[in-house]
Amino acid sequence: MNFLYIISAAFVLVVLVLLVRYAWGIFFDSNYRPVEWEYAVINGRVSKELEKLERNYPDKVRFFNWWFQVERLKRDGIPGDFAELGVYKGESAKILQLMDPSRTFHLHDTFEGFKEEDLENETGEAATYTTRNFADTSLEAVKRYLGEEGKFVYHAGRFDFSAPTPSLPPAGGEGEREGAYALVNLDADLYNPTKAGLEYFYPRLSPGGVIFIHDYTHKWPGIKRATDEFISKIPETLVHVPDMDGTVMIVKISSPALQLPRL
Numbered sequence: 001m002n003f004l005y006i007i008s009a010a011f012v013l014v015v016l017v018l019l020v021r022y023a024w025g026i027f028f029d030s031n032y033r034p035v036e037w038e039y040a041v042i043n044g045r046v047s048k049e050l051e052k053l054e055r056n057y058p059d060k061v062r063f064f065n066w067w068f069q070v071e072r073l074k075r076d077g078i079p080g081d082f083a084e085l086g087v088y089k090g091e092s093a094k095i096l097q098l099m100d101p102s103r104t105f106h107l108h109d110t111f112e113g114f115k116e117e118d119l120e121n122e123t124g125e126a127a128t129y130t131t132r133n134f135a136d137t138s139l140e141a142v143k144r145y146l147g148e149e150g151k152f153v154y155h156a157g158r159f160d161f162s163a164p165t166p167s168l169p170p171a172g173g174e175g176e177r178e179g180a181y182a183l184v185n186l187d188a189d190l191y192n193p194t195k196a197g198l199e200y201f202y203p204r205l206s207p208g209g210v211i212f213i214h215d216y217t218h219k220w221p222g223i224k225r226a227t228d229e230f231i232s233k234i235p236e237t238l239v240h241v242p243d244m245d246g247t248v249m250i251v252k253i254s255s256p257a258l259q260l261p262r263l
Contacts, residue, residue: 034064036071050098062243063095069210069249070099073182080182080206081106085159085197086214088134090142092185097151103182108155108197111139115158118192124221126190134189159193159200180204187214191222198230207254217246 033054040046057063072078082100084093087109097105113135122129139156146152184201188194194213201211215223216238227248231238234250241247 032060034068037064037067040071047098050095053095053098057095059244061241062245062247065241065243065247065249066092066096066212067099069212070096070183073209074100076208078182078206078208079179080209081180082183082185083181083201084108084185084187085193085201086185086187086189087111087142088187089137090145092187093152094146096183096185097146101151104153105151106153106155106181107142108159109137109142110158111137111142111156113137114190118158118190122190122222125219126222129189159188159196178204179206182206182209184209184211185214186212189215189220189223191226194223195226195230198226202230202234202250202252205252207252209252211250211252212241213248213250215245216240216248 037046037054041051054060054063081104082096083106084096085108087093087107090107093105093107097103113131114129114133116131119126119129119131139154143152143154181201181204184197184205186194186197186201188197198211198213205211213223213227216227217224227238231250235253236250239249239251241249
């Protein structure tokens with residue numbers, strides 16, 4: 001009996017060790033880092049601050065997908081600013097800005113949580129949200145965290161570019177032309193701002209530019225619905241990213257000659 005107990009305990013211990021090693025490998029092991037990232041670090045093309053953020057960022061696939069896309073934008077000379085809709089406390093904005101500090105970065109958020117009118121008719125995880133969710137932030141706190149305000153342009157308020165006083169670049173300004181943006185990160189959690197974000201940013205995205213849509217999963221049906229409705233109207237298709245929370249990308253076609261008929 002004692003012998004069987006020892007064997008069982010040893011088996012459980014081995015399984016636990018393997019699980020710990022697996023989890024450690026996903027989140028912290030240096031072997032998980034892409035070889036191109038390691039090469040860039042060795043050659044001094046990655047700042048120490050970005051290295052530190054990478055070590056502590058839990059979703060490695062999401063992080064390195066951002067990095068590869070930003071490197072592509074730089075390599076291909078894709079013009080335009082960066083933008084984010086759904087800033088919260090500024091973590092992803094800081095990472096993306098450090099990946100290319102030369103870009104002006106537009107940050108769109110209420111900086112005080114969700115608006116009541118955007119919570120109506122939501123389903124899935126979003127149906128549990130109230131105006132208190134993501135309200136533990138503020139414009140001032142984000143500014144303190146990100147620092148050096150000259151790098152960022154803040155647009156506080158509900159994202160609705162059809163409103164009489166939208167928190168967006170003025171009509172006819174630089175933000176109104178195609179090529180105004182090279183990268184857009186949409187992480188708004190809800191149908192209304194996701195729909196508005198796609199409708200606003202896509203026409204203003206440079207050819208070759210990229211839009212990330214976070215949380216495109218069954219848990220967030222509002223995001224899926226807004227994205228699917230929009231993608232049915234444009235020549236591009238969604239590119240799925242195997243990160244933790246189901247990011248998809250739209251990479252704008254660079255030339256009309258490359259546009260394929262939708263089947």
